[in-house]
Amino acid sequence: GDVGAGEQVFSANCAACHAGGMNVIMPEKTLQKDALDQYLAGGRKEASVVMQVTNGKNAMPAFGGRLSDEDIANVASYVIDQADGDKW
Ligand code: HEM
Numbered sequence: 001g002d003v004g005a006g007e008q009v010f011s012a013n014c015a016a017c018h019a020g021g022m023n024v025i026m027p028e029k030t031l032q033k034d035a036l037d038q039y040l041a042g043g044r045k046e047a048s049v050v051m052q053v054t055n056g057k058n059a060m061p062a063f064g065g066r067l068s069d070e071d072i073a074n075v076a077s078y079v080i081d082q083a084d085g086d087k088w
Contacts, residue, residue, distance in 0.1 A: 001046065001070075006078030009071045013063065021088030025059050033083045044083060049076035 010018075017024050021031040029039050041057075042048030053072050056062030063072060082088050 001073040001077030003078050003081045006074035009075040010078055021082060031079055031083055036083050046076040046080050049079050
């Protein structure tokens with residue numbers, strides 16, 4: 001996916017709960033490398049983020065049908081790029 005396009009998707013759809021890679025609802029479940037390794041179903045990879053964004057989990061809403069597959073792929077690339085590079 002396109003990391004730059006994903007950053008725009010993130011700002012518009014995710015930052016309300018995940019500004020700066022944090023998590024305002026479940027503080028331990030951040031978008032940082034160690035948290036994704038520990039908590040993200042399927043492990044720290046783009047396909048796992050695509051799954052969670054598409055389907056939602058607990059208090060996180062599902063974005064399937066609200067965002068295009070392309071937008072979801074791009075935001076997943078952005079989240080993994082940020083985490084892998086310790087950019088947040
Ligand atoms: C968890 C991404 C939107 C609330 C997560 C995780 C990812 C993620 C990758 C796993 C983090 C971890 O387990 O450490 C995104 C993306 C979003 C988005 C890319 C936008 C497309 C939101 C919004 C909310 C939210 C808008 C709040 C209304 C949560 C919560 C969890 C979570 C509560 C923890 C779920 C659980 O394991 O029980 N998010 N998120 N997310 N997100 Fe989001």
